[in-house]
Amino acid sequence: MRGWRIFYLLGLMVMCGLFFGALQDIHPFGEPVEPAMDDYFLERAQEERAVNNVVTSIVFDYRGFDTLGEAAVLFTAVTSVVALFRKGGHER
Amino acid sequence: MNPLSLIVRTVCNVFAWFMVIFGAYIIVHGHLSPGGGFQGGAVVATFIAFLLVAHGGKRLLGWVKEGLFSAVESTGLLIFLGAGLFGISTTFFYNFLAKKGGLFGSVVPLGSNTGVLNSSGTIALMNLAVGLEVVAGLSLIIVYMFKGIRLELDREEESHDR
Amino acid sequence: MTGNLPFVVVGLLFAIGMALILFDKNLIKIAIGVSMVEAATNLFLIVLGYRTGGSIPVYTLAGEVKRMVLPTPQALTLTAIVIGVATTALMLSLIMLLYRYYGTLDVREIRRLRG
Numbered sequence: 424m425r426g427w428r429i430f431y432l433l434g435l436m437v438m439c440g441l442f443f444g445a446l447q448d449i450h451p452f453g454e455p456v457e458p459a460m461d462d463y464f465l466e467r468a469q470e471e472r473a474v475n476n477v478v479t480s481i482v483f484d485y486r487g488f489d490t491l492g493e494a495a496v497l498f499t500a501v502t503s504v505v506a507l508f509r510k511g512g513h514e515r
Numbered sequence: 516m517n518p519l520s521l522i523v524r525t526v527c528n529v530f531a532w533f534m535v536i537f538g539a540y541i542i543v544h545g546h547l548s549p550g551g552g553f554q555g556g557a558v559v560a561t562f563i564a565f566l567l568v569a570h571g572g573k574r575l576l577g578w579v580k581e582g583l584f585s586a587v588e589s590t591g592l593l594i595f596l597g598a599g600l601f602g603i604s605t606t607f608f609y610n611f612l613a614k615k616g617g618l619f620g621s622v623v624p625l626g627s628n629t630g631v632l633n634s635s636g637t638i639a640l641m642n643l644a645v646g647l648e649v650v651a652g653l654s655l656i657i658v659y660m661f662k663g664i665r666l667e668l669d670r671e672e673e674s675h676d677r
Numbered sequence: 678m679t680g681n682l683p684f685v686v687v688g689l690l691f692a693i694g695m696a697l698i699l700f701d702k703n704l705i706k707i708a709i710g711v712s713m714v715e716a717a718t719n720l721f722l723i724v725l726g727y728r729t730g731g732s733i734p735v736y737t738l739a740g741e742v743k744r745m746v747l748p749t750p751q752a753l754t755l756t757a758i759v760i761g762v763a764t765t766a767l768m769l770s771l772i773m774l775l776y777r778y779y780g781t782l783d784v785r786e787i788r789r790l791r792g
Contacts, residue, residue, distance in 0.1 A: 458747055472610055478549075490641075491596065494645060496763055553755060656766045660766070660769070
């Protein structure tokens with residue numbers, strides 16, 4: 424048990440070291456590297472989809488398939504919670 | 516959970532409805548202002564949590580119908596899927612209502628504007644559908660998790676009696 | 678380095694969450710750790726899409742806007758938040774069931790009682 428804790432601590436320290444190493448190479452805060460796709464959405468969302476909120480246009484239109492999966496995940500989670508707490512479902 | 520005092524219950528009776536109205540505003544204006552179906556649905560689901568805290572669980576379980584919530588949740592997901600499927604002649608999740616006139620079909624002026632509520636095509640429709648689904652889903656989670664706690668409390672009381 | 682302070686915050690949140698998951702024995706605190714890792718991920722996505730001086734990507738009453746924040750990371754973060762809520766609810770329900778079966782929240786006790 425104790426050996427595992429030391430192993431975990433070592434792994435956590437290695438992970439933090441990798442994080443701070445990656446911090447030296449990451450782009451500066453406030454200047455994204457490849458904003459071409461997002462600039463396209465920002466310019467075209469109003470004329471293509473007639474919507475003011477660009478985030479909503481991406482969530483429900485340009486990448487609507489993602490949102491379908493998200494809604495399915497929410498539905499599945501709710502169904503699981505209901506199945507877990509159904510009356511008498513888990514009494515031995 | 517026991518009911519709280521009369522003051523808390525009265526204030527809850529008044530102000531819980533304002534939460535519902537605020538959440539409905541966030542859902543309906545999802546394509547104009549920050550927000551949308553998910554966020555507004557979470558706000559509206561606070562209504563059930565308010566009632567549960569103020570009025571106690573026994574009275575709340577007498578009020579809510581779990582079957583109704585389940586039906587509303589399924590209906591929301593089906594409307595969302597149907598709104599995606601209706602544009603299948605072009606592609607899945609094609610915005611077939613935008614800029615056609617009629618329902619949600621207005622054109623918005625480019626650049627900064629004051630917002631046109633009757634715009635954005637299927638996006639507004641999907642906001643409503645997802646709002647319905649999230650409201651019913653989170654309410655179901657709250658109600659059933661409370662039922663789980665109550666089952667636990669009942670069992671503990673039984674074991675103390677023995 | 679100081680200009681990258683939001684990334685440092687992301688790393689700290691992630692490290693705290695992972696330390697909670699790895700070293701704590703209480704199931705509720707492990708769930709809190711998972712939620713903190715989720716929060717770190719969401720903050721990371723938002724921070725990646727920030728542009729200096731940018732306004733929110735909403736044109737309603739925006740005024741004279743010159744730059745806007747990237748919208749795609751925000752949309753994906755919205756997805757991630759909702760999925761996080763769903764998984765947190767499921768996680769807490771499973772913890773409640775574990776407590777009902779074993780009468781304790783300590784992972785060592787649960788492992789001992791089971792084996």
